[in-house]
Amino acid sequence: MEVWSGCLSNFVLPSRNTEMKLDKQRSRHTTEREFGGTLGATCIPVLLPLTVLYLLSVCRSPGASLLQWPPPLPPTSQLWDPVAPMLLLGWLALQSFLYMLPVGKVAEGMVLRDGSRLKYPINGFHSFCISAILLGLTLWLGMPLGYLFELLFPLAVCSMGMSFLLSLYLYLRSFWAPYQALSLGGNTGNPLYDFFMGRELNPRIGRFDLKYFCELRPGLMGWVVINLAMLMKEVELRGSPSFAMLLVNVFQLLYVMDALWNEEAVLTTMDIVHDGFGFMLVFGDMAWVPFTYSLQAIFLVIHPQSLSAIGGIAIIALNGMGYYIFRRSNSQKNQFRRDPTHPSVAGLETIATATGKRLLVSGWWGLVRHPNYLGDLLMATAWSLPCGVSHLLPYFYIIYFTVLLIHREARDEKQCRRKYGLAWDTYCRRVPYRIIPYIY
Ligand SMILES: NC(=O)C1=CN([C@@H]2O[C@H](COP(=O)(O)OP(=O)(O)OC[C@H]3O[C@@H](n4cnc5c(N)ncnc54)[C@H](OP(=O)(O)O)[C@@H]3O)[C@@H](O)[C@H]2O)C=CC1
Ligand SMILES: CC(C)=CCC[C@@H](C)[C@H]1CC=C2C3=C(CC[C@@]21C)[C@@]1(C)CC[C@H](O)C(C)(C)[C@@H]1CC3
Secondary structure, three states, X not given: OHHHHHHHHHHOOOOHHHHHHHHHHXXXXXXXXXXXXXXXXXXXXXXXXXXXXXXXXXXXXXXXXXXXXXXXXXXXXXXXXXXXXXXXHHHHHHHXXXXXXXXXXXXXXXXXXXXXXXXXXXXXXXXXXXXXHHHHHXXXXXXXXXXXXXXXXXXXXXXXXXXXHHHHHHHHHHHHOOHHHEOXXXXXXXXXXXXXXXXXXXXXXXXXXXXXXXXXXXXXXXXXXXXXXXXXXXXXXXXXXXXXXXHHHHHHHHHHHHHHHOHHHHHHXXXXXXXXXXXXXXXXXXXXXXXXXXXXXXXXXXXXXXXXXXHHHHHHHHHHHHHHHHHHHHHHHHHHHHOOOOHHXXXXXXXXXXXXXXXXXXXXXXXXXOHHHHHHHHHHHHHHHHHOOOOOHHHHHHHHHHXXXXXXXXXXXXXXXXXXXXXXXXXXXXXXXXXXXXXX
């Protein structure tokens, strides 16, 4: 359909009205399905919450074996605590307030189908610093942050419940949205599939952008708070934090701070540009990230590990290398997309595409087609190694992340082939490996 409309615009110049009609037709007739289609969209929302509860139960059990029969869920009294919804709502209210603060610059997003561009506040790093100061203050006043260890189940249950409610709200409100505001992928007419993928592309309440807010703030910062709480719990139990716990905390803190420092780059990711805001992203942002990305720190509370200085240095080097590849490759592409004449990218070899945009074929993007994924995977390995090699559970993140990135790469590839046609094939011939040089 994209090719069809591309050809049309080459030969005739459709009026705005005709374009809108075409777009309306296109958005009404999305047939392509991802994530296993309707079956996937029905099963995943059931399986994901069960997986979160399973992982948390296993992580806190003495054996911590991913291959064991699921340990019994804690009694209902441990799954629910009225403090959990209060903490969660308080955290969301604080992050929403900080999001609305008129600090930092305002950036424009990518051009939308109706030709407009949305404005986004770039104040994630400010919000992070203010949240850190407030957290520091409450700790100084004696707040027992380590108590979050006891609250993990109720907090996860509340976050998951809230993800369902928010996804339902987003699905329902999308029927009042103009068709141009709908995402092409989440608009098939099948309620289960559309609920899962998200119908509306950029749902907003006034100037509050719900998807952009959720992508980087409550869940991502919540992950760091949970990690810190596990460190405090370890101090409570053993008197001081272990080297392994410190490494996991510092590595993941660096990752989250990097994301917030480079907040503007999120505006060009697939999630913001292409995907609707539905259950998949809502659940991913609000429940999956904070409660599964923190598994290593939770694991270390119950399963302390001793790590030698040499081992620690090797892991730090691995994380440093991963971070270097991740950051340099992401920045190179962002710089190139923002200003291809900038001295840092002007000398790189590129190939032209019919859209007018060029593709890098040298530098990081000449090494493999997703150098940023390679860096991310190296970091993921460095986050698990401090937990030793006696258990598989701390390696869950790498397994999940590898599957996610391979699937994401395939989705991106499809979109790029549609966008760039022959030029993309030329790029793939020039750069044959996807993520790992000479291997994949
Ligand atoms: N921790 C986590 O859970 C997750 C982390 N990530 C990380 O998020 C980051 C962003 O990932 P993601 O949004 O998937 O994709 P990328 O940042 O890799 O962006 C892909 C896009 O880059 C552009 N592009 C591709 N090849 C070239 C080239 N040779 N030259 C110029 N532009 C090119 C294309 O867009 P166009 O041409 O339109 O500009 C393509 O659609 C990654 O670092 C990833 O590791 C992602 C998912 C989960
Ligand atoms: C299993 C499940 C529900 C999957 C949903 C996937 C989401 C968890 C991820 C999709 C893309 C993401 C990104 C980040 C976090 C995870 C999700 C939401 C990200 C914010 C992490 C920090 C990075 O620096 C990033 C900003 C590049 C990244 C963007 C994509």
